[in-house]
Amino acid sequence: LQLVESGGGSVRPGESLTLSCVSTGSRLDSYNIGWFRRAPGKEREGVAAIHSSNGGTYYLERLRGKFTISRDNAKNTVYLQMEKLEPEGTGIYYCAATRSISWYQIQDYVYGDWGQGTQVTVSS
Numbered sequence: 001l002q003l004v005e006s007g008g009g010s011v012r013p014g015e016s017l018t019l020s021c022v023s024t025g026s027r028l029d030s031y032n033i034g035w036f037r038r039a040p041g042k043e044r045e046g047v048a049a050i051h052s053s054n055g056g057t058y059y060l061e062r063l064r065g066k067f068t069i070s071r072d073n074a075k076n077t078v079y080l081q082m083e084k085l086e087p088e089g090t091g092i093y094y095c096a097a098t099r100s101i102s103w104y105q106i107q108d109y110v111y112g113d114w115g116q117g118t119q120v121t122v123s124s
Contacts, residue, residue, distance in 0.1 A: 046106025
């Protein structure tokens with residue numbers, strides 16, 4: 001499974017950005033997908049995850065309402081829509097895949113296949 005993120009860039013505080021995660025190998029529809037973020041100088045943290053087929057989602061609690069994860073299995077793509085970004089949203093965003101039943105924990109060790117990441121910078 002090869003994952004490729006896109007959609008990163010530089011935005012001002014309060015602006016929105018949507019990231020995409022595409023599989024260039026196997027189909028994604030049998031994988032649960034998580035989005036993770038590594039902010040400068042910090043550990044990587046899980047921000048959102050979505051079940052492979054039932055649409056179930058989980059979020060880092062403080063980002064609930066600002067971030068929305070969705071997927072289009074027909075397009076083999078998972079999205080992360082980020083609203084009202086703040087400077088704390090700066091970092092490298094990664095998508096990752098797992099078939100584990102613990103997908104909702106959005107922890108690094110649960111996810112086995114990772115993309116290379118896309119940079120998001122939020123600055124005025």
